[in-house]
Amino acid sequence: MTSAANPLGAHVGEHPGEPNLADPGLVSDPFGGYGAIREHGAVTRGRYFDGTPVWLVTRFDDVLTVLNDRRFANDPLSVPGQETDTTAAYAAEALGLPEQFVPYLLGNLLRKDPPDHTRLRRLVSRAFTVRRVSELRPRVELIAEDLLDRLPDHAEDGVVDLIEHFAYPLPITVICELVGIPEQDRPRWREWGAALVSLRPEPFADAIRAIVEHVHALVLERRAAPTGDLLSGLVRARDEDDRLTDTELVTMVLTLVLAGHETTAHLIGNGVEALLAHPDQRAALQADPGLLPDAVHELMRRCGPVHLTRLRYATEDVELAGTLVRRGDVVQPVLVAANSDPRRYSAPDRLDLSRERGGHGEGHLGFGHGAHYCLGAALARQEGEVAFGSLLRRYPDLSPAVPPEKLARVPVPGSWRLTSLPVRL
Template sequence: MTTSTGPAAEPVAEPVDLLDPELLGDPFTGYGRIREQAPLVRARFPGAPSDLWLATRYDDVRAVLADPRFSVDPGNVPGGEAENMRAAILRSRGITEEYAPYITGTILDLDGADHTRLRKLVSRTFTVRRVNDLRPRVERITADLLDALPGAARDGVVDLIEEFAYPLPITVICELVGIPEEYRPQWREWGRDLVSLEQDGRFPRAVAAIVDHVRGLIEERRGDLGDDLLSGLIRVRDDDGGRLSDTELVTMVLTLVVAGHETTAHLIGNGTAALLTHPDQRALWAADPDLGPRAVHELMRWCGPVQGTRMRYATEDVAVGGMPVRRGEAVMAVLVGANFDPDRFPEPERLDLTREPAGRRESHVGFSHGVHYCLGAALARQEGEVALGALLRRYPDLAPAVPPEELVRQPMPASWRLDRLPVRLG
C-alpha cells in the first residue's frame, strides 16, 4: 500500500533542477541528499509544463511502481485533469503531431489491457528459457568483438563503449528482431540522436527516419517472412489486425531495438568502469566465474544506467510516505535513490559483488518494479554477465587510459551513461 499513517513531512520549497550540473555529475550523492529531505520532493524536468514529484526512498519507490492508482498514461486520470508531461517534453524537442504517437504510445506508456496485450505479443521472446538458448550466440559475438579490440586501438588506447559495449547488444537485439546487418550502424547513429538534448533538430529527425525505415522493413519482410520477431509481429498484424495496429507494429520495433541495446550498452560500460576502479571486486569475480549473476545484480544497483522511471500520474488522491499526491499529479520514481537507500542496503556506497544472495530475485530496482518491470531484464543480465566476465578473462591487465574524474558522462536527467571509456588492453 502506498498510503502511510505516519506524519506528513513538509515539502521542500525550491524544486530540484534535474539539469543541475552537480546532480548530473554525482547523482548518488545528490539524490541521497534529496532522499533525506522528505519522502517526496518537487522537481523540474526540462521541457515539462509543470513540476513533478520525486520519490527517492526505497519503500516509496516500490510502492509507487506497484500501486495501480498510479498510471503511466495520463489519459487514465478521471476528468482529464492530468497534463501529459511526456507529450509536452517531446513537443519541446521538436516532435511533430505525425510522429508523436510512435514515441508516446509505446508499451512503456500504456497501462491495463493495452499494456498486457502488447506485452503478451513479445514476452515469449524474452523468457529466461529463450534467453538461455541465446547464450552460445551471445558468447560468440562477445568473443569476436574482444578479438577485434587490438585492431581498433589508437596509440594503444581503445574506446570500449564504441568498440564493445554498443556492438554486442545492438547485434543481439537486431538479430532477435530481424534488422538486417547493413542497417545496424545507422541504428547506432539514431540511438545517439534520440538521447541528445541538443535543440538542433537531430531528435525529431531521428524519430522520423526510424519510423520511415521500419515501415520500409515491414513491407520488405512481408514478402519473405522468417522466424524473427518482426516476422512474427507482421503475421499477427496481417492475420488479426485487432491485436496490433500498423502504428503499434512500427512502435514496437522502434522500442525493442532502442531499449534493447541502449541501456545494456551502458550497463556494460558502467560495469567496466566500476570494476576498473575496484580492483578487489574485479579480482573476486576473476577468481570465481560463477559469481557473474550476483555481480551483475550489484552493478545494476550500484551503477545502473537508468536512474529514474517514466512519470506516473495519480488517478486519485494518494499518500506517499505520508505526503499527499493529488489526482493528476505526476511522480517520478528515482531508482538510484532507492538503490542507495541505507535503510534497505547497508553501506550502499560500497560496491560488493556478493551482496545479492545467489538464486534469489533481485532486491534492487534497477530494472524497475511492478507491471512495468523491464521486459528484457533476463537478456540484459545475461549480456552483462557474458560481456564483463569474458572481458576480465580475455584482458586480465585491462587498465583505464584516463583518470576516473576525466570520464565524460552524457548530461541526461535520470540517466548514467558514459560518452567514452578509453582503456589500455595491457
C-alpha cells in the same frame, strides 16, 4: 548543463527550493543530489522539465510501492477527467518533433496501462523468457568473442575505446538479430540511438523520422517474405489477428531495438569502469566467475544507466509515506536514490559483488518492478554476464587509459552513460 545544451532545461531555477529534473547538480551528480533529497524526506516536491509540479519519491520501499500500485498510472490519460498529456506535449515541442511522429514516441509500451499494455506486452514477451534467452547464450558468447578478437585492431597507441568497440556492438548485434534488423542497417540504428539520447532537437527529430520510415520499409519486406524473426511475428499479428495497429507495430520495433541496446551497452560500460576502479572486486570476480550473476545485479544497483523511471500519475488520492498525493498529481520514482537507500542497504555506497540480495528478488530496482518490469531484463543480465566474464578472461591485465575524473558522461537527466571508456588491453 545549460538550457542551451539541453532543451528540456529551460525552466531550471524558476522554482527555488524545488529541484527540477534537469538541474545541473542532479545531472552531474545524481548519487549525491538525489541522495540529499532522499534524506530530506521520503516524498519531496520537485519540478518536471516543463515546470510542472512533481512528487519525487526516493526511498526504496516507497519507490517499490509506486511501481507496484495500479493507482499510479503510466499514461496521464488514465487519470479520470484528464484529457491532455501536457508533459509529453512539452517534451515533443522542446525536441522539435513534428506532430505526425509524436504517436511513435509517446505511444510505446512503456507508457501504456492495461488493457493495452497487457495486450502489447503479451505479443513479445515469449521472445524474452528466461528459457528463450538461455537458448541465445551461445550466440551472445560467440558475438562477444568475435568483438574481443578484434579489439587490438582498434587500438591507437595501445588505447581502445571499450564503449565504441565492445559495450555497444554486443547488445545492438544481439537485439537486431532477435528482432530482425538486417546487418547492413545496424550502424544506422546506433547513430539514431545516439541522436535520441543527445536530446538535441534537430538530430532527435531527424532520427525519429528516419526510424519510422525504415521500420515501415522493413514491414513491407517481411509482409512479402516472412522469416522466423520477431518482426515477422509482429507483422503476422498485425495482418492476421488484427492485434496491432500500424503505428503500434512500428513503435514496438523502435522501442525494442533502442531499449534493447542502449541501456545494456551502458550497463556494460559503467560496470567495467566500476570494476577498474575497485581492483579488489575485480580480482574477486576474476578468481571466481561464479560471482557473475550476483556481480551483474550489484553493478546494476550501484551504477545502472537508468536513474529515473517513467512518470507516474495518481488516478485517485493516495497517501504515500505520510504525504497525500492527489488525483492527477505527477509522481517521479527515483531509482538511483532507492538503490542507494541506507534503510535498505548496509554501506550502500560500497561496491560489493557478493552483497546479499535480501527479500526483494533481484535486490535492487534497476530493472524496475511490477507490471512495467523491464521486458528484456533477462537478456540484459545475460549479456552483462557474458561481457564482464569474457572481457576479464581474455584481457586479465585490462587497465584504464585515463584517470576517472577525465571520463565524460552524456549530460542527459535521469541517465548515467559514458561517452567513451579508453582502456589498455
